[in-house]
Amino acid sequence: MIDAHLHLEQYPVPELEELLPELPRHGVEAVVAVSMNLDSCIRTQQLAARYPQRVLPAYGYHPEQPPPGEAELAVLLAWMEEHASSMAAVGEIGLPYYRRMEAVKRGESFDMEPYIRLLDALLAFAARHRKPVVLHAVYEDALLACDLLDKHCIRDAHFHWFKGPEAAVARMIGHGYYISFTPDIVYEPEIQALARRYPPQLVMAETDGPWPFEGPFSGRRTHPAMIRDVAAAWGELRGYSADQAEHMLTANTARFYRVSALRSL
Numbered sequence: 001m002i003d004a005h006l007h008l009e010q011y012p013v014p015e016l017e018e019l020l021p022e023l024p025r026h027g028v029e030a031v032v033a034v035s036m037n038l039d040s041c042i043r044t045q046q047l048a049a050r051y052p053q054r055v056l057p058a059y060g061y062h063p064e065q066p067p068p069g070e071a072e073l074a075v076l077l078a079w080m081e082e083h084a085s086s087m088a089a090v091g092e093i094g095l096p097y098y099r100r101m102e103a104v105k106r107g108e109s110f111d112m113e114p115y116i117r118l119l120d121a122l123l124a125f126a127a128r129h130r131k132p133v134v135l136h137a138v139y140e141d142a143l144l145a146c147d148l149l150d151k152h153c154i155r156d157a158h159f160h161w162f163k164g165p166e167a168a169v170a171r172m173i174g175h176g177y178y179i180s181f182t183p184d185i186v187y188e189p190e191i192q193a194l195a196r197r198y199p200p201q202l203v204m205a206e207t208d209g210p211w212p213f214e215g216p217f218s219g220r221r222t223h224p225a226m227i228r229d230v231a232a233a234w235g236e237l238r239g240y241s242a243d244q245a246e247h248m249l250t251a252n253t254a255r256f257y258r259v260s261a262l263r264s265l
């Protein structure tokens with residue numbers, strides 16, 4: 001299988017030295033490794049250079065942190081320009097839903113404008129280079145992200161760990177946008193309902209590792225192999241065997257991320 005979204009560079013190096021060579025033994029042929037900012041992009045790029053084919057790198061600026069200044073964004077975009085040919089996708093990019101909710105809870109105002117400008121600039125980059133985009137845009141933010149995707153005529157959009165209102169779900173399906181499920185599909189009723197609703201050909205499996213999970217995964221280190229649990233749970237909800245589910249999700253991920261030459265596919 002392919003883990004469609006994780007933060008590989010956030011695992012400690014000694015752990016990666018064990019984890020990456022061992023992946024095929026766990027049934028994982030490749031991972032889509034997203035980045036948070038320039039430093040994170042550089043670490044992701046180094047991992048992709050050491051493990052070509054196994055690590056599919058995505059470069060971008062994560063929205064759940066203070067937005068970059070103009071000069072910082074220019075440096076990031078110049079670096080991405082330099083690495084455009086080896087980049088699998090632009091990500092992780094999107095809108096700061098959780099950051100905004102925390103500010104609102106504290107009774108503070110929150111200015112979305114810099115985040116919208118940032119996302120607009122990164123989508124313009126993706127459109128110019130015809131790269132797929134990895135989006136963090138949940139709940140009502142998904143509709144705003146859809147507006148920006150329309151503006152840039154981007155069709156290859158992956159809303160990772162998506163949850164949101166029916167209006168967004170219907171619009172995303174209409175546009176053929178992909179979503180991915182994390183291990184929380186095993187225990188979250190809201191996510192299980194989405195799994196029953198979303199077209200099987202537009203679905204992928206991810207871990208968002210090293211992010212930790214609850215339920216049966218509580219206390220366990222998040223490992224890319226957990227996408228096999230995601231596949232089994234998704235298959236059960238949709239009436240597919242675990243094998244069929246793994247095959248379908250892998251084919252979807254390979255199609256979306258344009259992976260043509262994985263060894264066991």
Ligand SMILES: [Zn+2]
Pocket residue numbers: 005006007034092208
């Ligand atoms: Zn992520």
